[in-house]
Amino acid sequence: MQDARYAVRTLLRSPGFTSVAVLTLALGIGANSAIFSFVDGVLLKPLPYRDPQQIVLVWEKPPGGVRNVISTMNFLDWKEGNTVFEHIAATSGTSMTLSGVEQPVLLRGGRVSASYFEVYGVEAALGRTFAADEDEVGKDHVIVLSHRLWSSQFGSDPTVVGRTLTLDSEPYSVIGVLPEGSAFERGSSQFWRPLAFKPTERTRNFHWLTSVARLKTGVTLDQAQAQMNAIGARIAHDYPDSNKDWGVTVQRYADVLVGDQLKRSLWVLLSAVGMLLLIGCANLANLALARGTSRDREVAVRAALGAGRWRLVRQFLTENIVLSIAGGLAGLALGYGMMAGLQALLPPFILPREAHVTMDVRVLLFSLAISVLTGVVFGLAPAMHVTRLNLASTMKEAGRGSSGDLTRRRLRSALVVIEMALAFMLLSGAGLLIRSFFHLLAVDTGFDDTNILTMELPVPNDRFPEAAQLTEYYRTIVSSVEAVPGVREAAVTSALPLQGWGYGMPFQIASQKILDRANRRACFFKMVGPSYFHALGIKIVKGRGLTEQDRKGSLPVTVISQAMVDRYFGGKDPVGERILIQEIVPGRPQLGPEIPWEVVGVVADEQVDSLDSPPSPGAYVSIDQSPVTGVGLLVRGNIEPSRLQQSIERAIHQVNKDQPLPDIKTLSAIRNESTASTRLRTMLFGVFAGLAVLLSAIGIYGVVSYSVAQRTQELGIRAALGASKGVLLRMVLGHGLILAVAGLALGIGGSLALTRWLATLLFNVKPNDPLTLGLASALLALVALLACYVPARRAAAMDPLAALRCE
Numbered sequence: 001m002q003d004a005r006y007a008v009r010t011l012l013r014s015p016g017f018t019s020v021a022v023l024t025l026a027l028g029i030g031a032n033s034a035i036f037s038f039v040d041g042v043l044l045k046p047l048p049y050r051d052p053q054q055i056v057l058v059w060e061k062p063p064g065g066v067r068n069v070i071s072t073m074n075f076l077d078w079k080e081g082n083t084v085f086e087h088i089a090a091t092s093g094t095s096m097t098l099s100g101v102e103q104p105v106l107l108r109g110g111r112v113s114a115s116y117f118e119v120y121g122v123e124a125a126l127g128r129t130f131a132a133d134e135d136e137v138g139k140d141h142v143i144v145l146s147h148r149l150w151s152s153q154f155g156s157d158p159t160v161v162g163r164t165l166t167l168d169s170e171p172y173s174v175i176g177v178l179p180e181g182s183a184f185e186r187g188s189s190q191f192w193r194p195l196a197f198k199p200t201e202r203t204r205n206f207h208w209l210t211s212v213a214r215l216k217t218g219v220t221l222d223q224a225q226a227q228m229n230a231i232g233a234r235i236a237h238d239y240p241d242s243n244k245d246w247g248v249t250v251q252r253y254a255d256v257l258v259g260d261q262l263k264r265s266l267w268v269l270l271s272a273v274g275m276l277l278l279i280g281c282a283n284l285a286n287l288a289l290a291r292g293t294s295r296d297r298e299v300a301v302r303a304a305l306g307a308g309r310w311r312l313v314r315q316f317l318t319e320n321i322v323l324s325i326a327g328g329l330a331g332l333a334l335g336y337g338m339m340a341g342l343q344a345l346l347p348p349f350i351l352p353r354e355a356h357v358t359m360d361v362r363v364l365l366f367s368l369a370i371s372v373l374t375g376v377v378f379g380l381a382p383a384m385h386v387t388r389l390n391l392a393s394t395m396k397e398a399g400r401g402s403s404g405d406l407t408r409r410r411l412r413s414a415l416v417v418i419e420m421a422l423a424f425m426l427l428s429g430a431g432l433l434i435r436s437f438f439h440l441l442a443v444d445t446g447f448d449d450t451n452i453l454t455m456e457l458p459v460p461n462d463r464f465p466e467a468a469q470l471t472e473y474y475r476t477i478v479s480s481v482e483a484v485p486g487v488r489e490a491a492v493t494s495a496l497p498l499q500g501w502g503y504g505m506p507f508q509i510a511s512q513k514i515l516d517r518a519n520r521r522a523c524f525f526k527m528v529g530p531s532y533f534h535a536l537g538i539k540i541v542k543g544r545g546l547t548e549q550d551r552k553g554s555l556p557v558t559v560i561s562q563a564m565v566d567r568y569f570g571g572k573d574p575v576g577e578r579i580l581i582q583e584i585v586p587g588r589p590q591l592g593p594e595i596p597w598e599v600v601g602v603v604a605d606e607q608v609d610s611l612d613s614p615p616s617p618g619a620y621v622s623i624d625q626s627p628v629t630g631v632g633l634l635v636r637g638n639i640e641p642s643r644l645q646q647s648i649e650r651a652i653h654q655v656n657k658d659q660p661l662p663d664i665k666t667l668s669a670i671r672n673e674s675t676a677s678t679r680l681r682t683m684l685f686g687v688f689a690g691l692a693v694l695l696s697a698i699g700i701y702g703v704v705s706y707s708v709a710q711r712t713q714e715l716g717i718r719a720a721l722g723a724s725k726g727v728l729l730r731m732v733l734g735h736g737l738i739l740a741v742a743g744l745a746l747g748i749g750g751s752l753a754l755t756r757w758l759a760t761l762l763f764n765v766k767p768n769d770p771l772t773l774g775l776a777s778a779l780l781a782l783v784a785l786l787a788c789y790v791p792a793r794r795a796a797a798m799d800p801l802a803a804l805r806c807e
Helices: 002-012 015-044 072-081 116-120 147-154 221-238 260-293 296-304 309-345 361-386 391-397 406-441 467-482 532-536 562-568 645-655 667-674 676-710 712-720 725-761 770-796 800-805
Strands: 055-061 085-099 105-112 142-145 164-167 170-177 191-194 210-215 247-252 452-457 487-493 504-506 522-528 540-543 557-561 578-584 591-603 618-622 631-637
Touching: 002 015, 002 309, 015 260, 015 309, 015 361, 015 676, 055 221, 072 085, 072 221, 085 116, 085 191, 116 210, 142 147, 221 247, 260 361, 260 406, 260 676, 260 725, 296 309, 309 361, 309 676, 406 676, 406 725, 406 770, 452 667, 467 487, 467 631, 467 645, 487 532, 504 578, 532 631, 557 562, 557 578, 562 591, 562 618, 591 618, 667 676, 676 725, 676 770, 712 725, 725 770
Parallel strands: 105 191, 142 170, 522 618, 557 591
Antiparallel strands: 055 210, 055 247, 085 105, 085 164, 085 210, 142 191, 164 170, 452 631, 487 522, 487 631, 504 522, 540 591, 557 618, 578 591
């Protein structure tokens, strides 16, 4: 306590040093705390479920693949045939329109097996979850609400349990509300209803479900995999048309919850802020060494009065730890603000629903630990050097003898070299990510997103009994929208650009060797309106596009992507060829007979997935010839789309006043959202690299300035003996630039080793890209030169007489 009180008094007597040190530590510790809160919440915390290690995901395993969504009958066979799962549940996304309220509301939710919540060990906060038989047809008109929906839509009314809601024009009884703060609240689902398989859904060749299960007590993952392999082999033998050579994959839920890209991004960012903190520590160690020089007399007096070396080291370490804890407290406040800001900037649902990012006790303990460790790291070497002195010499020379200590100068120089090396590694990493990001922005999407507004057009599966009624409904909406002044064209599509494949369908080129259906390759399969290509500006490479004449009853035709031609046609002209793809039954998870789609045209590749994905092979067919529910609408205007939005909504509601229109946004916004996580990661890394360069510049400036101060008399003598200002300038600059070059050499070696970590995060840029490394070297060298020039110019302008009189 005596040491701590003395440390506080000493630090308060040096407000400049203390302020700089606290700010440096606050930046380093705050950045580490913020990023660690994400690493901890996403990667390190146990899942918020009962016995999470017992929860597994069960997938179908296609030939040559690892996992695939599953069919209804295969799932039911798994459920009946296994003895390794306590519970197994199937799930599928759904949306329903809530009516009977002031304005119809589209709700997003899930259809789940009755045992779904038992798999996770989650109970309702109000009411109950599903009973064992409520996923049977006729008993399935019950619903569980999320706490979020209960609060926003029903005002947290406890009497909602037992109330009947009208969803898609059918009555559903509310039986429960999930607890606030559960992982399910952070997902996209607002409600859950039982997955009762209708006769039309009991198919084996349509894959549309995911499955989650809980292992029985004592059953290992290997045992579960072995039994599911046996069940999968039996299904493949009994149903070769849909399952030949297919198997089953069982994966622990926690192992696949976080994608590789997100996992790598978090570790890379944590490494970056760790380097930033090390640079800060090196800077503070240099400051402490310089400050320790002025305290040599104090140390000598203490030693003369009987203080041992460890006692002196302890005093200096106590000061540093007090300083680092003060910086840590300031860093926590800064880190909390940074964490909240990052959460606000993150795209929706980019983190798994189980991730709970917060400044909890774990993060506080982490911050305390790095605060104390930082105090020891930047304080130990200076403390050891300050307390290692010649007592008699120090007393006689009033501290001057220690000021020229060669070992101390070398240590200060070594710290600057380390700073420069770490800064270069951060700067080169940021350069690679920035170049990668700009390459991503420059990707040719194959379409023109200028003045295009998009929205969803959800339609209940059973609203239109006949497919012709569904297509006529779409046609009426498109005609109504195109009549709006300022609208150039409109088109419907089963999947909007950059929103994924929509449907992935096995296909067979009729003129090539016929393969088993279960072993065919898959391509994306889009149902679009005839004006889709023209509205998006997608170029017709060969043949023709789709027209109004391509309707049900006429020759089934398809337009394929250039990637489809390049990958599967071997240079042969595809126009006139036939591609065999089974019919998708409208509104049902069911495939009909095989249709020979005649290729009538080829279009330039459209980016259907994320911008960093390679062009996808695929086929487009007329939505009239293959109608589906749940489409999107895109509208190209002659003016800014936001000025047309209300008019477009009115035009659609004139056709159907109850048609919900969720997710209205421009195509440009969709494109920006697709790069949002990459942009945020690049921005953060760039900010950390900028701070690292700034701290390194301050470090090298401090060392050169201190060197000039220590060599004042020497420089005065040289000037008096005739040394020109240019000679003095080069001499001082040379010392600083030698340190900078040494740091760059060390940093280049470290970068070549460490940037390999970034390989999976880069797009069209190699980890050892010479241009990026060269630019980073030049930039850091320029910063170092500027940092050295200021004290060097001051030394060159020195008055020789004043320098000779300097003590």
